[in-house]
Amino acid sequence: MSDSKLSIVVIDEDPVRAAILMDGLAEAGHAEVALIDNVNNLLKKIFAIDPDVILIDLENPSRDSLEQMFQVSREVRRPTAVFVDETDRAMTDAAIDAGVSAYIVDGLKKERVNQIVDLTISRFNAFSRLQSELSAAKTALSERKIIERAKGILMQTRGMSEEEAYAALRKTAMNEKKRIVDIASSLVTADRIAS
């Protein structure tokens, strides 16, 4: 699954550990690897590089800034691997079970780096898929609620039956070339202002 054209950013202020990571990634055939060894103005640097994957140390104080960046702008969200450079099997397993992120194990061996990059991307993709399914489901749910509310208003104020109310919404939507939910939503808003 490894794609040698992936652009990877390593965020690490420890030169020795950074060198191990960079070597591992180069040996695995990744040509586009950039190192950020000074986290001042981190966001600007990441924007400039626009990487496909980010690797960052669990202990790096800039993790909070990185998380916020991804919350504020979904467009710049990237799969991020958090790594630990110590052999702590229990912690690593627990982290992966919890879906926290990918963790590099076994004292940060070069051979493991590529595997971690793969794992990180697949986890991120799975997570993103889940998130978008969830948000699609949520949108569908709230749209249905708005339509129900609009129908209720028509039934109450115009004495329409449920079926008539829905037909009226649909007819207006077709005439105005708008989605039913948009018509319903303006009706709900108008009703709120009037009352």
Place this chain on the structure above:
Amino acid sequence: MLDSQGEKILDGPGGMAPPEISIVHAGIIPLLDCAPLVVAAEFGFAEKYNLHLEISREQSWASIRDKVTIGHLDCAHMLGPMVIASTLGIGHVRTPLIAPMALGLNGNAITVSNDLHDRLITAGLDGGDVLSGARALKTVIDADRAAGRPPLTFGVVFPFSAHNYELRCWLAAAGINPDFDLRLVVIPPPLMVANLDQGLIEGFCVGPPWNAVAVEAGVGEIVATKSQIWHNGPEKVLGVRATWAAAHPHTLNALIRALVEAAQWIEQPENRLAVAETLAAPHYLGINAPILAQAMAGDLPGRTPDGIISDPDFITFFRDDATFPWRSHAAWFAEQMIRWRQIDQDTDVCALAEQVYRPDIYRNAVRPLGLSLPDADWKSEGTGASRGRFFGDAVYDPECR
């Protein structure tokens, strides 16, 4: 067995049963309000309840949350809103956490660079009115926009933090839109002063002692304290994984007792210096003891004739029910998360507050100590005295009971 109020002590989670495990790992961020954990570990309060408290200093709030989530830490000094966000799975994987006690009230402040402070004074900043700084900031922002200058950047410690919401409320009260009129970035507390000094941000909202450190270092001035924005407003909590709490009820009870007694001891003025000297150690805060002791006394450095901004309630560890995990605090945080579009507006704020803030556990644990405890789990926030006071005399009533 009866406690001092004549109530029967339950033989179970509420009683004084020995803890299931003797070693508890707790994470802290270098901030003054981690004091109850450090003091419980260093001054024998944990040992009194047969616990050995292992404290580890962590680099970021994300790191604290991850280590609690995956069980590397049993509990931590945590941001109140972070417990809610983790329970909802916002910004990260969903892991139910609970807050069975609070770690104090107040403590934060808003600091701006010296340059911006000068501009704010010109624009009407006046030490008497907490909102004058925000109004002056609005004038400065409007002037910058008219002149085509880039927006100002302010630092907060985490997206889900009291700091973020306090700063936003203060800005919004003066007609500033925090998502449009300026840039808010996240920076861990210990890096805030350096970022201000290097001109990467023009201001920040952070907990003690970092505001005082910035002023002492000559890189900024304090323009508002949290107790002026929301007197007796909530801050950090003890964050615990819900599954860990369920599996170790006696250990958690013992820990809460130790931390409450530590908080009570910290609050005594005669103990301030000992607390400050302990926290000053490099493996805790690594900050000079006098700055910490002054912050505890409510004396902050500033451009006043005597060089001191006096705020007697700048940080509170025990009095005014400072360790009680009010569900109304959790509800307020959740309302702010809705207000600033971090969570869905249909979120059931009351149910969420009941799930994450656990005064039931707190009461059960503390009852044998014979302290007077609030009868209710909820209160109207901001009606004065022990209920706290918002600037502008606003009231927040969660209507959840």
